[in-house]
Every structure is written in structure tokens, then in C-alpha cells.
Amino acid sequence: MRLTLAFVSVAAATFALSSPAAAEEGMWTFDAVPTDAIKAAYGWAPDQKWLDHTRAAAVRLTGGCSASFVSNEGLILTNHHCVVGCLQNLSSADSDLVAGGFNAADRARELKCPGQQAEVVTAITDVTGSIRAAIGSLTGEALVKARDARIAEIESAECPDRDTTRCQVVTLFGGGQYKLYKYRKYSDVRIAWAPEFQAAFFGGDPDNFNFPRYAMDAAFLRAYENGKPAATPAHLKWNPRAPQEGEITFVVGNPGSTQRLLTETQRAFQRTERLPLTLLLLSEYRGRLIASMDESPEKAREGADELFGIENSFKALSGQFRALNDPAFTAQMAAAEAELREKVRGNAEIGDPWSEIDAAMAKRRDTYLDSVFLERGPASFSTLAGYAQTLVRAAEERAKPNSERLPGFTDSALPLTEKRLTDPVPTYPWLEELAVAFWASKAREYLGTDNDDIKALLGKESPEALAKRLVTGTRLADPAYRQQLWDGGAAAIAASDDPMIRFFARLDPRSREIKAAFDRDYDAPVTAAQARLAKARFAAYGDALYPDATFTLRLSYGQVKGWTERGKPVPAMTRIGGTYDRATGQLPYKLAEAFVTAESRIDKNGVYDFVTTNDIIGGNSGSPVIARDGSVIGTAFDGNIHSLGGNFGYDGTLNRTVAVSTAAIQQALDVIWPAPALAAELKGGKRR
Amino acid sequence: MRLTLAFVSVAAATFALSSPAAAEEGMWTFDAVPTDAIKAAYGWAPDQKWLDHTRAAAVRLTGGCSASFVSNEGLILTNHHCVVGCLQNLSSADSDLVAGGFNAADRARELKCPGQQAEVVTAITDVTGSIRAAIGSLTGEALVKARDARIAEIESAECPDRDTTRCQVVTLFGGGQYKLYKYRKYSDVRIAWAPEFQAAFFGGDPDNFNFPRYAMDAAFLRAYENGKPAATPAHLKWNPRAPQEGEITFVVGNPGSTQRLLTETQRAFQRTERLPLTLLLLSEYRGRLIASMDESPEKAREGADELFGIENSFKALSGQFRALNDPAFTAQMAAAEAELREKVRGNAEIGDPWSEIDAAMAKRRDTYLDSVFLERGPASFSTLAGYAQTLVRAAEERAKPNSERLPGFTDSALPLTEKRLTDPVPTYPWLEELAVAFWASKAREYLGTDNDDIKALLGKESPEALAKRLVTGTRLADPAYRQQLWDGGAAAIAASDDPMIRFFARLDPRSREIKAAFDRDYDAPVTAAQARLAKARFAAYGDALYPDATFTLRLSYGQVKGWTERGKPVPAMTRIGGTYDRATGQLPYKLAEAFVTAESRIDKNGVYDFVTTNDIIGGNSGSPVIARDGSVIGTAFDGNIHSLGGNFGYDGTLNRTVAVSTAAIQQALDVIWPAPALAAELKGGKRR
Numbered sequence A, B: 001m002r003l004t005l006a007f008v009s010v011a012a013a014t015f016a017l018s019s020p021a022a023a024e025e026g027m028w029t030f031d032a033v034p035t036d037a038i039k040a041a042y043g044w045a046p047d048q049k050w051l052d053h054t055r056a057a058a059v060r061l062t063g064g065c066s067a068s069f070v071s072n073e074g075l076i077l078t079n080h081h082c083v084v085g086c087l088q089n090l091s092s093a094d095s096d097l098v099a100g101g102f103n104a105a106d107r108a109r110e111l112k113c114p115g116q117q118a119e120v121v122t123a124i125t126d127v128t129g130s131i132r133a134a135i136g137s138l139t140g141e142a143l144v145k146a147r148d149a150r151i152a153e154i155e156s157a158e159c160p161d162r163d164t165t166r167c168q169v170v171t172l173f174g175g176g177q178y179k180l181y182k183y184r185k186y187s188d189v190r191i192a193w194a195p196e197f198q199a200a201f202f203g204g205d206p207d208n209f210n211f212p213r214y215a216m217d218a219a220f221l222r223a224y225e226n227g228k229p230a231a232t233p234a235h236l237k238w239n240p241r242a243p244q245e246g247e248i249t250f251v252v253g254n255p256g257s258t259q260r261l262l263t264e265t266q267r268a269f270q271r272t273e274r275l276p277l278t279l280l281l282l283s284e285y286r287g288r289l290i291a292s293m294d295e296s297p298e299k300a301r302e303g304a305d306e307l308f309g310i311e312n313s314f315k316a317l318s319g320q321f322r323a324l325n326d327p328a329f330t331a332q333m334a335a336a337e338a339e340l341r342e343k344v345r346g347n348a349e350i351g352d353p354w355s356e357i358d359a360a361m362a363k364r365r366d367t368y369l370d371s372v373f374l375e376r377g378p379a380s381f382s383t384l385a386g387y388a389q390t391l392v393r394a395a396e397e398r399a400k401p402n403s404e405r406l407p408g409f410t411d412s413a414l415p416l417t418e419k420r421l422t423d424p425v426p427t428y429p430w431l432e433e434l435a436v437a438f439w440a441s442k443a444r445e446y447l448g449t450d451n452d453d454i455k456a457l458l459g460k461e462s463p464e465a466l467a468k469r470l471v472t473g474t475r476l477a478d479p480a481y482r483q484q485l486w487d488g489g490a491a492a493i494a495a496s497d498d499p500m501i502r503f504f505a506r507l508d509p510r511s512r513e514i515k516a517a518f519d520r521d522y523d524a525p526v527t528a529a530q531a532r533l534a535k536a537r538f539a540a541y542g543d544a545l546y547p548d549a550t551f552t553l554r555l556s557y558g559q560v561k562g563w564t565e566r567g568k569p570v571p572a573m574t575r576i577g578g579t580y581d582r583a584t585g586q587l588p589y590k591l592a593e594a595f596v597t598a599e600s601r602i603d604k605n606g607v608y609d610f611v612t613t614n615d616i617i618g619g620n621s622g623s624p625v626i627a628r629d630g631s632v633i634g635t636a637f638d639g640n641i642h643s644l645g646g647n648f649g650y651d652g653t654l655n656r657t658v659a660v661s662t663a664a665i666q667q668a669l670d671v672i673w674p675a676p677a678l679a680a681e682l683k684g685g686k687r688r
Helices: A035-042 A048-057 A084-089 A128-135 A140-158 A264-293 A297-324 A327-343 A353-375 A383-397 A414-422 A429-447 A452-458 A463-473 A479-495 A499-541 A578-582 A593-597 A641-647 A662-672 A676-683 B035-042 B048-057 B084-090 B128-135 B140-158 B264-293 B297-324 B327-343 B353-375 B383-397 B414-422 B429-447 B452-458 B463-473 B479-495 B499-541 B578-582 B593-597 B641-647 B662-672 B676-683
Strands: A058-061 A065-069 A075-078 A118-126 A165-172 A177-186 A188-194 A219-225 A248-253 A554-559 A563-565 A568-570 A573-575 A607-612 A624-626 A632-639 A657-661 B058-061 B065-069 B075-078 B118-126 B165-172 B177-186 B188-194 B219-225 B248-253 B554-559 B563-565 B568-570 B573-575 B607-612 B624-626 B631-639 B657-661
Touching: A035 A554, A048 A058, A048 A118, A048 A248, A058 A075, A058 A248, A065 A248, A065 A632, A075 A632, A075 A676, A084 A188, A084 A297, A128 A140, A128 A177, A140 A165, A140 A177, A140 A499, A177 A219, A248 A632, A264 A297, A264 A327, A264 A353, A264 A429, A264 B264, A297 A327, A297 A429, A297 A641, A327 A499, A353 A429, A353 A499, A383 A414, A383 A429, A383 A463, A383 A479, A383 A499, A414 A479, A429 A452, A429 A463, A452 A499, A463 A499, A479 A499, A607 A662, A632 A641, A632 A662, A657 A662, A662 A676, B035 B554, B048 B058, B048 B118, B048 B248, B058 B075, B058 B248, B065 B248, B065 B631, B075 B631, B075 B676, B084 B188, B084 B297, B128 B140, B128 B177, B140 B165, B140 B177, B140 B499, B177 B219, B248 B631, B264 B297, B264 B327, B264 B353, B264 B429, B297 B327, B297 B429, B297 B641, B327 B499, B353 B429, B353 B499, B383 B414, B383 B429, B383 B463, B383 B479, B383 B499, B414 B479, B429 B452, B429 B463, B452 B499, B463 B499, B479 B499, B607 B662, B631 B641, B631 B662, B657 B662, B662 B676
Parallel strands: none
Antiparallel strands: A058 A065, A058 A118, A065 A075, A075 A219, A118 A177, A165 A177, A188 A219, A248 A554, A248 A624, A563 A568, A573 A607, A607 A657, A624 A632, A632 A657, B058 B065, B058 B118, B065 B075, B075 B219, B118 B177, B165 B177, B188 B219, B248 B554, B248 B624, B563 B568, B573 B607, B607 B657, B624 B631, B631 B657
16 A cells, blocks of 8 residues: 555645544544554553654654654564665666565675655644644635645744654645644665565556455665664664564554545545546556556566556545445435535534535636646656756746745755755656657647647647657656756856756646646635534534545554454464465566465464554554563564555544564564574664 | 447437427428428528429438439548448458549449448328328337337338348337338449548547548449449539529438427436436447557457547537527427427317327336337447347347238348348458447446346346457458358257357347337337327418428528637638648647648639538538539538537537538548549539
8 A cells, every 4th residue: 555646645634533533533643642542442552752753753754654663773674565676676677676685695785765755753743723823814825825834834933953864844724733743753764674676566556455465565775864773762673573462552653645524525535536537547648557567577567566556546546435335335425524514514613614615616627637637747647857847847836935935845855855955866759758748648638639738738739748848858757857846046048058947847837727726726725614613513522533645654453363354254464375376477476486485484374464453554564563561573564455445534443454464474584585684684673 | 520420329309390490490391392491591482393303313222321313433432430331341451542642543442331222202102190190090110110000011022122222111209190202222332442541530539529620531333233333313413613602402312310390208218317327428438449449459450440430429419418408499399399288279180299208208217228228238339249130130030921020020121131141341350349348338337237138138247258259259251251150040059059149049038028028118109199299380380391201312401601619700611731830749639641741732722611500410421512503612620629519409500510621522532532433423414
């Protein structure tokens, strides 16, 4: 499971829980963990010391994953699929680190992952009052500008040291609360160990979001500072014992985005517009990619990470679409909305935020296709186009005062933006061309040949000709050229004859116009309405509420537990030996090489993967699964098929987190892809 | 516009109009043309002689199109896109009849289209009583068997001469009426003239279902008998004048399928299950095809017809999906259902057919994926697999008495089945492999790796390995081998070691089981319920109703008329000169060669394409557009984007038929791709 593509996540305001959370439901912020409810359910709950320690060991990976420190020398446990992009970036035709895995013989051979940054929360502060004061009684675009300006100011002022800290103001309850998260950041993150792809992703797309499962979806990174392993006294104790059925488990990580409190109108938009369109685009793109990768082993290797991302998003969004077309599921949500409306009826302070959202949504429908196809343009699909858009925007934004810049270009955001832009990453011309041509052909299909924007952007070129010209002509694959344009600012961009830069220079004004219209017509009125909806919820249900996921640190509690699928019990865990039974000799059910060579040394009865009732979502990938004693017993890497409706609501009878056990990882380190130094480091990790 | 793929049209019971038809709405059977309504709207209506003559000149093409005789020597006017498959089948790497067009210098050089058959209705008889008597009080599978047996008996008895006649019993009003259609058939149909593809399909997929339009989507075939042009004294007068705004027009053809009287439950199934699944499958298949065709000019040529079919189906079904997600559109339908329920409330003879359909639909949902992926298996996508399925089934069915056979294998259906099976058609191994692998990968994705059918069919093979083995190993590309297996019957099938045959021999029992479950659990109860729903409609609204489309001959009336699109008027016709303004030099907006070379001779002010308010749907492609005097002034080839909701209901303010004018075709024959003999033949066509 991964965060969905940037392209996929266009818009959709997020929000909080309507009626009070059911047992085990909830992605709780660390400053509002429901210890009473946990104690009521399990007879025990973590104390503040437990929480503080866990929080300090929890790592956010800026690529869209979660992780945790597991030694006092910066060792990070996460999922293989969270590092597969790094492995691919470090691979070549001669050395395929994805297929073969990676096992650094010593620390000197650990390799830096381009674009990767690790972050640890050090403080959470409520800044709601300050932001509310800045908004005052503003509306429309002015509201959005004032809010974003104050956020930029706070973030800049609170984290003056931009080399080791990062500040982020997070909007919770859709504007009901604003919290400042302060992070310790590590910009040098290296890969230490990863299994063979065929073990990590055994079962491939068919088994994704399914269980029983036989996947070694785990890897180790290491945070460095000043060229040395970072000192991380706060880390989780490595605990390679098997999980026990029914034991309490905590998943601590960064769920990316949920939409549990959309209004009926917003859900209808998801069901009838956003999800179908996105799924159709992903389907065709997936098809183009699969057929292109079939042309040669190089293309198969080069396109692999892109394909996994597409297939993962497709499956996740399919699950959302199914959930929103399930009458039983949606009836619950409709009932919750009706109940809340009833509870606050006649409350003048609340008014009718639902109708305000309806009105904003009507406008949103009119400009939705513009947002999808023109706001990011080919940058939705192509890496090189993404560089061009960043460079063109940065040139204009960086010339402005901090408080007037677009969110990605404020002082606090710039370091990561620059790192992502300039870190060397291989790009593949065929894949870039495919991406740009796909964007152009779909933009023309959906907006129409006679659309003014399409005419202006395509001129007399076909999608394929445009793609060829931009990709063949651009120098943006060269990190030095990107750095040069970044450093050169507006003058360098104006002077550049790079065709991709010129394309985005033409698109950017229109793209900003679309964003401005979205801010004015949707974001502003919906922000105002949602703040009152939040008030309504707190009034109706008290403060035992958790906000929608925002890719910030959350805690979820639950237990090791299977479920019943159409009358058949699904056991809570699998054994490593099951891999051999499931193997067919053909992808994606082909055994990893080490599974063949090490078969006699593997304890086949050892636990492999397991499921828990924790409430998680994409972005939680890599999260530690933590036992009552604070030790780590697994790393969450997926949800079952029922977890996909979790975007809209949690169903504890069916929704399950899927994790790989530390017991299995220990076997991997001991006998499958032996890494004695790592094993020793894990064993010697400082106990709390 | 074409009939959707066989694969796409899985199930969905069809039905008739709920409330009385609005002006210009309706696809009327020739035995129930609403002359009073036409007269009321236009002050004139066709008499019986007009209708008889037109019916005798109307041609059905078994590939899924409509057409008309336009000379007394068997000359047939239809669309280019109805013959593009033929052109592709007759092409080779050296001679690309799709790209270059076809222009037979004389009749001896007209070439036979594989698989094509032309049919003309000669009689329509009501057989409702006979079928109802056979059904009696039967239910479930017995009902379906009895009904199909009686149909087979009638068809066999009424058309003993199977060389020149064909009988088909058509189910109208979902079982409210059964009519026997008797056809004169022509099994030797040859291509006489077709323009360059780039003129016929100018604007390609982006312009498909749009208007203004600049497409020469016309072609001429010729029916032969005994090796000579068929004598066709009944034909339409060729009338190359421009259409006049507001003039009455008749479209006479074979609309394939509409679903205008689904119940709310059935529409919900379309919206939440069938359409999304089908669209997603088409999208990915389209993507795979596009990328594969990009590999070489040969593949681009060989895959073209398949791609057009996919894109056309995709767009048509997208329009249906949009319509069913349009609250205004669906509210009308919900209101119509509510009104009918109210009108027949308490009528014991009618009962509650809606609830019966609900119950059947609940079962249908459970087995829907089995139907989609296992009933036809890879035959949904692959031509060779289709041959295998036909051969395996035919071997078993032909051994049974006529009345016990599956519908495609009754005496009356066998000649066309055999013709389609044995006519020589080129197949392309890469495309066949792509098709089989796609089927296998999607079947596994949707049914699951652990599904018993998937385990049995795939074993330890990957989808790609299975596809390679079946396609590389089969001899079914050879028409002689197909004929040999057909002639050899069950013994030959049992003895064959052809891997594709063996695959279907394994699948077929399961496939029959799925069909039997569909018959028992859905078709039978729904047939019974729909017969009572029909009764309810006749009781409530009298007999001014037309049945849902069934790919049988219908008449639609309307007028030449533009529409208003978001406040802007869309004119009713385009001029040939507009092509030059729209051309970009790049596909799909590249001018046909003859448009370049003949530019000075073309009357650019001449009418090209035009729109009318006629109510048509896929299958109507190639239908003549007929003026009041019975002459042909165009051939319908498309609908506008609003026509796509026409599957569920007709909206006269927006729904438009798109036709190419005879005026434009005359220019084509005179100066663009000159065909003086054809032009003379059209001019000399016997006048009525």
C-alpha cells in the first residue's frame, strides 16, 4: 500500500469523524490519544512516557511512507516497497538492486537514496488562534491567501534552522484546528538492507490488498548526519518474537489521507466524477505501461516502479469506488449526516454548512476537468515535466515575500523542494515520452479538440509529436542543469530555450488561474463551512473525535485478529513455509532465489505475515507494529481488501492491517539474506 | 458508432418505452409505424407503399451495421467504418486498403468481404401465441428451454431454404411480444468502393460522437448471387442534393440494443457494476493495444480495426455511464417508474414484477464476474479463441435435436455461424497473444488467484505463458483446419490436440453451467416479470409504444436540425471546405491524400456532414437517411455525445444523429476518388 499518486490526490477536502469512534476505530493524534477507551477495551493503556518514547522513535519518510528507528545508530525499519524507488534509482543494467536485493557488507557501502528525507516529530503546538485571527471575516481568495500567508510566517519563524528542522502547520478537522508540527529532519538517508523483490512482493498485484499473504515487505534504511550514522537514542526495541493472537497492537505512523466526513454531496462527487475518471486514466496508463515494458527486459526493469505505483493506486481507488457503491456502507454515512443535521438544527452559530458545500461543489464540477488536466499538465505523469513545473513556479515564487508564496515554495518548504528537484535520479526517455503523450491524448480527449487550452498547448502537434519534441529536446534529465536553472531563478528560466521549460512557461499562468478559481470557488467556502461543521461535531459528540488523516503522526490501537470472509475464517497469520505451497515458478508467484537456496535452513513454521484490527490507510506503509511493552513486532505494509473503504469509514469486523513480522525479518537476516552485522545491531539496541 | 463488442453486451434485459413516446422519439417496428403522430408533427406521413418499398430496400449487415440498396444491381450504401474490417482483412503489408481506400475499376475487381452477409426483411409475423403456449406455466431453466426450443422449431420450419433465407424470432417488450422476421439473405458481399481511411475517419477518436464533423464515412458494397450482382429492383433512389434545414428525415436501420425500460434496480446494476467494470477493462485493453501498435507500422496497421472498435465502445459506454450519473436524467426515469407503479397498483394480474426483478438481480450480482470472465473466457477478446469456443460448442450442440440446441447452433443460425467460422480472415499472433494474456490477467485479478476456476484454467502458468502456449500452438488460424474440425464434429474435437481447442474443451462445461445459472436465476424470472411489466405499460399507456432495440429493422422520424450546446448554437451541417481549416498535418487531423491532390476540384461550399433529430443507436450505422420522397440523402454514421444517453432515454433537445450527405459522397465519386461507373450506376438507378 502506498500513498496514491500526486496526480490522483487532486483536491477533496478532508475531515474528521462524525459520530464517536467505535472501538479500535481512529487515527489519533499524539496529543489526544483516547487512553480511557483503550483501557476500557484492553484493561491497559499506554502512559505518557510510553507515548513520548514511541513518538520520538517514529519516522516519517517524505516519499510517502512511515518507519521507525530500531537502533541507536540511526537504523530505520520500513517496507521494501518504500525503498523500491531508491533501489531502482541506484540500479543499472549491470546491477539490478530491485531484483537482487541489497545487503551492505558494512556501513561504508550503504548508499544514499535520492530525494529521501526522514523526519521525527519533536513538538506539536496549537496555532488555531493565530490562524483564525489572520482569517478574520475574510472570504474567497482573500481567505485562502491570508491563511496561507500566516501559515508561511509561522513555519518560517518557528524553524529558523532549516538544515536540521522543518516546521509544518497542519490543518485538522478541515479548518477546525491548526497545529504546528516541528520535525527533526535527516536529509541523508541511505539504504542498508533490502530483500529480493520477488520475496518482498511475492504474489504481486494479484495478492496486493489480500490475505493470506507471503511477502517479506521489509527493508532497513539508515539516517546519517555529517556523513556519520545519526545518534538515535530514542528507538524501538527490536522484538523478533511471533505475534500472539488477541494481543494489543499499536500502529504508529503517518496515514496519508482519509475522507471520513465528506458530506453526501462530496461523496457523490467522489463516486460519480473523481473516482471513475481517475480509475479510467490509471487503467489505460497501466495498459500502455504493461505493453511497453513487454518490449524488452530493460524497459521491464525501468518501468517497474511506475507500474507498481499505478497498480497500487488503481486497486486502492477501486476499493473506494466499490465502497461508495455499496448501499449498506453508504446508508451508514447518510444516517450519520442526517443525525448530525438533526442535532444542530436551529443552531444559529452553525447555520447550514451543508448547503454551502453543495453550492461550492456545483462550481467545482464545472472546472474539475481543468484541474485534472491543466493544473499540473504532463507533470501529473512525467518526472521531467514535474521538474519543469517546479522550476518555472519556483522562479516566480521565490522572488516574492515568504508570506505571498504558494505553499510548496515557502521558506520552510523550499529545502525539500530543492532536494527533490536536484537529487540525481535516472529518468527513462521512453517512459517520459509515454507519460507526456498519455497526458496530451487524454487532455484532448476529455477537454475536446476545440478547447482553447488544448489548441494553445498542442497547436498542430499530435500528442505523440509533442511528447517526442519535449522529451528529446529537454536537458532536465541532467541534475546539474536543474541546479543551474534553480540557482539562476527567473532570469535563467526566461532565457532558457529548453522545450519543456518553455511548455510550462506557457501553461503556468493558466495553471495558476485554475488554482485561483479552485481557492476562490471551492477551498474558501468549504474551509469556512467545514470549520462550522467541526464545531457542530464537537457540540454533538464532545471531543472524543479524531481528525481525518493528513500524513502526520497518528496512533492506532487494535489487536492481532483474523476475520470471517463469506463465512470462512481467515487466520490471523501465515507461516513462511506457505510460500513454497503458493509458488508456481512463474511471476508473480516465483520464489526468490534465496528462498530456493536457503530452503533447508528456513524455519518454515515461523510466522511470516499477520493481520491486526488497527485502523490505517496509505501512508502508514512502514509503520512499526508495537506491542504493549513498546517493542516492535512487525512493520505494516498493507491493508486487506476491506480496508480500502477505510477512506470513508472504518468497519472493525472486516478492516485489517497486514504486517510482516519481526520474526520473519529476523529469519531473513539470519539465514535467507544473512546480514550478521545488522542482526547484531538490532540485538544490541539500547533497551528502554 | 458501432454495435458494442460482443464481450461488452453481456446480459442486460432489454425493454420498451414507459410513458408514451415524445415527438421524434422512438425506434418503430415496420408493422407499427406511428403515422398519426408523424402527420400531426409534420403534416404528412408515409403511406403503406412508401413503407413497403423502403423496407424492401433496407439491408442489415450481419457484422453489426445497417445499409440500403441504391441500384438495381445489388449496390449497397453503408458506412466506411462498417467495411473497415473487410478492408483490413483484404490488406497486406504491400497493399493497405484501409489507408489507401478501395476503388474497383470494374465489377470483376470487387472483392469478397470475409464473414459478411446482407439481409433484407421479407415478412414479419406475430408468433406470440405459439411461444406463450410453449412456455405455459413453466419457470426457471425449464421456461428458458421451452421458449428456446419453440423458437428453434419455428425458425427451422419457416425457412427450409437455408441458402437464401434466414428466419429469426425476435423477443420484443422483453417477452411481451414475439415476432418472426423472415429475411432474404446474400452470403456473397463484396467491397466496391471505399475512401481513404483518413477521409472516412478524419478527426479519429477525438471527434467521434462529436459535431461539427468532417468525415467521409461512406462506402459501397455489392450483393452477389451465383457469382453475379444480385438483382435488386427494390432500392432507394440516389439523391445527391444537399439536406435542407427542417426537412423531415427518416432513418431506417437496425438499432442494436437499448435499455429504456430497465427498472431502477437494473439501472443501478448498470451504473455500479456493468458499466464501470466494462469501461475499466476497455481502458486497460486500449492502453495495451496503443502501446503495442506503437512498436511498428505493421502492428499499427494490424491492430487498427480492433483499436477503433475498443475506442468506440469505450466512448459509447462512457456516455451511458455519464447519463446514469446525471441526477436530472435519472430523476425522469425514476419518476416514470413511480408513475407506472402507481397506475397499476392493486392490479392482481400484474402483481409486483419490480420486486421479482430485484430478487433476480441480487442473484445476478453474485455471479456476474463469472459471466464476464468465464462464460466466453478469452473468446471475449481473441479471434482464435472465439473459433475454438464455437468449434467445441458446435460439436456438442449439432449432435442434439434442433430444439434442444443453444441459440447460436439451431438449424436457422448454423449457416451464418459456419460462414463466420470458416471464411478466411487474417489473424495476427501478437494481437491474439495480447488478447488472451489480457483476458487471463484480468480474470485472475477480478476472480482472485485462489478462485477454483482460475486455478483450474491457469494452473501454474502465468497469463503471458498461457497466451504464448495457446496462440503459438494453435492451428486455428488456418481456415482449412477450422473447416476440418467443423466437419469432423465431436470426434474431431475429441481427437484434436490443438491447445486452444483443449483449453475450451476444459472451460466449456463450466461455461455452460454459468449460462444455465443465468437462465435459471435471472433470465427466466425476469422474462416472466417483464411480460407483466409490458402488460402494465400497455394497460397504462395504450399501444403507442415501441419496443427496445433488438438489431432488427426500425424506422425513426425526425428532421434536419442543429442544437444548442451550453448556450452556443451548433449548426445542422458542415461544408467540405471546413476539413482544410481543421487539418493540422498530424493524425488524426491529417488530410487524406486525395483531399490534397484534388483540392482545386472540390466544391468546398458543398455540404459534408449533417445532423438530424432521429432517434438511433449503435447498429444504425450505415442506415440510409431518407427524404419525404423516399430518396436517400445521406447515411447515418454516428450520434452526438448526447445521443449516448439514448440507451436509456431520448432527449430531443440534444440527441442528434450524424450523417454524411449524399451530396458529399457524390463529390467523392466525381472528383476526389473518381468512380465514374458507380456514379453512372447511381444516376441510372431505377426510379420508383
